Every structure is written in structure tokens, then in C-alpha cells.
Amino acid sequence: MKSQLKKAKQPLTALKNIEEKIEEIENKTTKPVERQRSQVEGQLPKLGERVIVSTLNAEGVVTAISESDAEIQIGTIRVRAKMSELIRKSSEELSEGSKQKVESKTSSVVHRPSSSSPGMEVDLRGLMSEDALDKMEKYLEQAYLSGLLWVRIIHGKGTGKLRQAVREALRGHAYIKSFEEARDNEGGEGVTVAKLNAV
Structure with a gap:
């Protein structure tokens, strides 16, 4: 009888040992995850x-x-x-x-006039090509001097003539590093996003 009881208890003690080990593993794995999460939240x-x-x-x-x-x-x-x-x-x-x-700026040889930011975009819609390009030129100069890194030029879709004139003027422009059409949700064909050279 005693030997049978011992045999019956052996699987139970083995199960308890396994359960204890599982609990230890769970404690070890859950604690670091919580710490990591709080560290990430602190960085947000x-x-x-x-x-x-x-x-x-x-x-x-x-x-x-x-x-x-x-x-x-x-x-x-x-x-x-x-x-x-x-x-x-x-x-x-x-x-x-x-x-x-x-x-x-003060140590550089070329002193540029300080300029307040003209905003991140210029609206040329409704203007004739010549007037639109004059307005864009003044805007780009202000944007460049104020240290903006990129700007949005709103020319509208229309016939596409103003868009073409704007992009031709941007091509090879002294202040412009590159330009591209805006994403569909940001104006698409009606907007050109231009990246400016660093001051």
C-alpha cells in the first residue's frame, strides 16, 4: 500500500514542480516587458x-x-x-x-538679412503666370532666408499652364534643391512641394 501511495504521489510532486517553474518563467518574462513598455511611454x-x-x-x-x-x-x-x-x-x-x-550667421563672410517666416505655403491660384512667378520668387527668397526646409506652392489644376510655368521656374532655381508633385490627399496635381537648399 505504502509503495503504491508513493508511486501515486510522485506524478503529483512532479506536476507541482513543473507548475512552480512555469510561474517563475512567467514572472521573469512579464516583468521586463512592463519595464520596457514604461520606458517607451516615457519617451513619447x-x-x-x-x-x-x-x-x-x-x-x-x-x-x-x-x-x-x-x-x-x-x-x-x-x-x-x-x-x-x-x-x-x-x-x-x-x-x-x-x-x-x-x-x-555672424561668423560667416556673407551676411544675409534676417527674415521672418512667410509660412509653409504660397497660393498662386487666380494669378496670371507672370504675376504668379513674381509672387513665388519673393516668397521663395523669404522662405530661404528664414531657414525653411520645404514649402508648398499652390498653383491649382486648371489647364496646367501655371503648373508648368511654376515647375520650369523651380528647375535649376538657386534656392531649390528638388521638387515634386504633392500626394493626392495633399493637393495632388494642384500643388508642388519644393525642398529648399540649406542657408
């Missing part, structure tokens, strides 16, 4: 915080946040970007960056 930008959108290389302010992405106000326009594309900037980094810009 907050509303009103200044960030850099890495894909656009542009700085803006966080206006809305969801689980996977955020809405950023860059100048006069708003864009949506994934959390992985956002780089947080502390106030110290911002002040240091502005100091470096001032120092580099």
Missing part, C-alpha cells in the same frame, strides 16, 4: 512639445496624439507622422541650436 512626445519630423527634417509642435502617430503643426500646415519618425527636442537643445545658428 507630449501635447505642445516641440519635435523634429525626421522624414521631413522639419521642426514643429505636437497638436494631437494617438496610439501609433501624432499630428504636428509645422508653420501654417499640419501633418501626421508615426511616433518612430518623431525626435523630441528639449528646451536646452532648442536654445543651444538657436545660439549656434546665430554664431554661424
Whole structure:
């Protein structure tokens, strides 16, 4: 009888040992995951915080946040970007960056006049080609001097003549690095997005 009881208890003790090991493994695996999650949450930008959108290389302010992405106000326009594309900037980094810009501008041989930002886009719709190109030229100069990295030029769809004139003027322009048609949800054929050279 005793030997039979011993044999019957052996599987039970083995099961208990296995259960204890499973609990230990679960505790070990769940704790690091929770720590990692909290670390990631600590790195997420907050509303009103200044960030850099890495894909656009542009700085803006966080206006809305969801689980996977955020809405950023860059100048006069708003864009949506994934959390992985956002780089947080502390106030110290911002002040240091502005100091470096001032120092580099004052130390350079060519002194450019300081210019306030003209906004991220210019609207040329309804203008004759000549007037539109004059307006665009003045805008691009202001945008370049204020240090904007990219701008939106709204020429509308229409017959396509103004769009053609705008893109011909941008081709080989001193301030322009490259340009492309906007995405469908951002204006498509009616808008040209131009990337500016660094000041």
C-alpha cells in the first residue's frame, strides 16, 4: 500500500514542480516587458512639445496624439507622422541650436538679412503666370532666408499652364534643391512641394 501511495504521489510532486517553474518563467518574462513598455511611454512626445519630423527634417509642435502617430503643426500646415519618425527636442537643445545658428550667421563672410517666416505655403491660384512667378520668387527668397526646409506652392489644376510655368521656374532655381508633385490627399496635381537648399 505504502509503495503504491508513493508511486501515486510522485506524478503529483512532479506536476507541482513543473507548475512552480512555469510561474517563475512567467514572472521573469512579464516583468521586463512592463519595464520596457514604461520606458517607451516615457519617451513619447507630449501635447505642445516641440519635435523634429525626421522624414521631413522639419521642426514643429505636437497638436494631437494617438496610439501609433501624432499630428504636428509645422508653420501654417499640419501633418501626421508615426511616433518612430518623431525626435523630441528639449528646451536646452532648442536654445543651444538657436545660439549656434546665430554664431554661424555672424561668423560667416556673407551676411544675409534676417527674415521672418512667410509660412509653409504660397497660393498662386487666380494669378496670371507672370504675376504668379513674381509672387513665388519673393516668397521663395523669404522662405530661404528664414531657414525653411520645404514649402508648398499652390498653383491649382486648371489647364496646367501655371503648373508648368511654376515647375520650369523651380528647375535649376538657386534656392531649390528638388521638387515634386504633392500626394493626392495633399493637393495632388494642384500643388508642388519644393525642398529648399540649406542657408
